[in-house]
Amino acid sequence: MVDLAARSAFDGLLLPIGTGQGVTVHEPAGLGVATILAGPDRAAFAARVRDMFAATLSSGSMHIATPAISFLGTSRNVWLAVGAGGSTFAADLARSLAGVGEVADQSGAYGILDLTGPNAMAVLAKGLPIDLDSSAFAEDAVAVSHIEHIGVIVWRIPGGFRLATPRSSAASFWHWLSASAAEYELGVA
Amino acid sequence: MRIPCPFCGPRDLSEFAYLGDAAPVRPAETSDATAVFDYVYLRANPAGPHRERWYHASGCRLWLTVTRDTRTHEVLFAEEAAP
Numbered sequence: 001m002v003d004l005a006a007r008s009a010f011d012g013l014l015l016p017i018g019t020g021q022g023v024t025v026h027e028p029a030g031l032g033v034a035t036i037l038a039g040p041d042r043a044a045f046a047a048r049v050r051d052m053f054a055a056t057l058s059s060g061s062m063h064i065a066t067p068a069i070s071f072l073g074t075s076r077n078v079w080l081a082v083g084a085g086g087s088t089f090a091a092d093l094a095r096s097l098a099g100v101g102e103v104a105d106q107s108g109a110y111g112i113l114d115l116t117g118p119n120a121m122a123v124l125a126k127g128l129p130i131d132l133d134s135s136a137f138a139e140d141a142v143a144v145s146h147i148e149h150i151g152v153i154v155w156r157i158p159g160g161f162r163l164a165t166p167r168s169s170a171a172s173f174w175h176w177l178s179a180s181a182a183e184y185e186l187g188v189a
Numbered sequence: 190m191r192i193p194c195p196f197c198g199p200r201d202l203s204e205f206a207y208l209g210d211a212a213p214v215r216p217a218e219t220s221d222a223t224a225v226f227d228y229v230y231l232r233a234n235p236a237g238p239h240r241e242r243w244y245h246a247s248g249c250r251l252w253l254t255v256t257r258d259t260r261t262h263e264v265l266f267a268e269e270a271a272p
C-alpha cells in the first residue's frame with residue numbers, strides 16, 4: 001500500500017528569482033475549492049445560498065465574496081467556490097446546498113497562487129489575453145481564460161490577483177511565471 | 190479578432206474553437222442518403238454576414254452562435270446557442 005501525503009500544487013516549485021521588489025508570489029495554504037452547479041429550481045438555489053451564506057449569486061463573471069467563501073461566476077449557473085477548510089470544504093458546501101445544487105470537490109484539481117506587487121499586472125499582461133486595468137476589469141470581476149495554453153481563473157485580491165490553475169500543469173505554469181516575472185525581481189512569500 | 194461572449198464579455202479569438210455553419214439541421218432518421226450527404230458535406234459560402242457556431246473552450250465553455258461578416262471578419266453579434 002502506498003502512503004499518500006497531502007502536498008500543495010506548487011510544493012517545491014516556488015523558488016525566488018529576485019528580491020520581490022516588483023512582484024511577489026505566494027501559495028495560500030489550506031484552501032478548499034469546489035464547483036457549484038445550480039439545480040433546475042433557480043429560486044430555491046438562490047434562497048438557500050442567501051440563507052446559508054448571506055450572499056446573492058447573480059449570473060455573470062463576477063466575484064461575490066463572503067467572509068468565508070469566494071464565489072466566482074465561471075459560466076451560466078456555475079460557480080467556483082474557494083474558501084478555508086481544506087479537505088472538508090467541498091463536503092460542507094455540498095451539505096449546505098443539498099437538494100438545490102450540485103457540488104464537486106476540486107481541491108485536488110487546482111493550484112492557487114497570489115500575485116502581488118506593483119508589477120503584478122505587467123507580468124500577467126505577458127500571457128493573459130485579458131485587460132486587467134480597473135477601467136476594464138472591475139473590482140468584482142472574474143476572468144476564465146488561459147496563459148500559455150494553460151487554463152487560468154483570475155480575480156482580484158488586495159494588492160494584486162489570485163490565480164487558480166490546473167494542478168497537473170503547475171510546473172509548466174511556474175516555468176512561464178518565473179520567466180515572465182524575472183525582470184521584476186520575482187520574490188516568494 | 191475578438192468575440193463578445195454574452196457571459197464573459199469581449200474575448201480574444203485564441204480562447205475559442207470554431208465548429209462551422211450554424212444553419213445545417215440534422216435530417217430525420219428516415220431521411221434518404223441525399224439529405225444526409227447535404228447535411229454532412231454541403232455548405233454555402235456567403236460573402237457577407239454568416240451565422241456560425243463557436244465554442245468558448247478556454248472561457249465559460251458555452252456554445253455560441255456568432256454572426257460574422259466573412260469579408261471583413263467583423264463580428265456583428267454573438268449569442269448563446271440554443272440547446
Ligand SMILES: [Zn+2]
Nearest residue numbers: 194197248249
Ligand atoms: Zn464565454
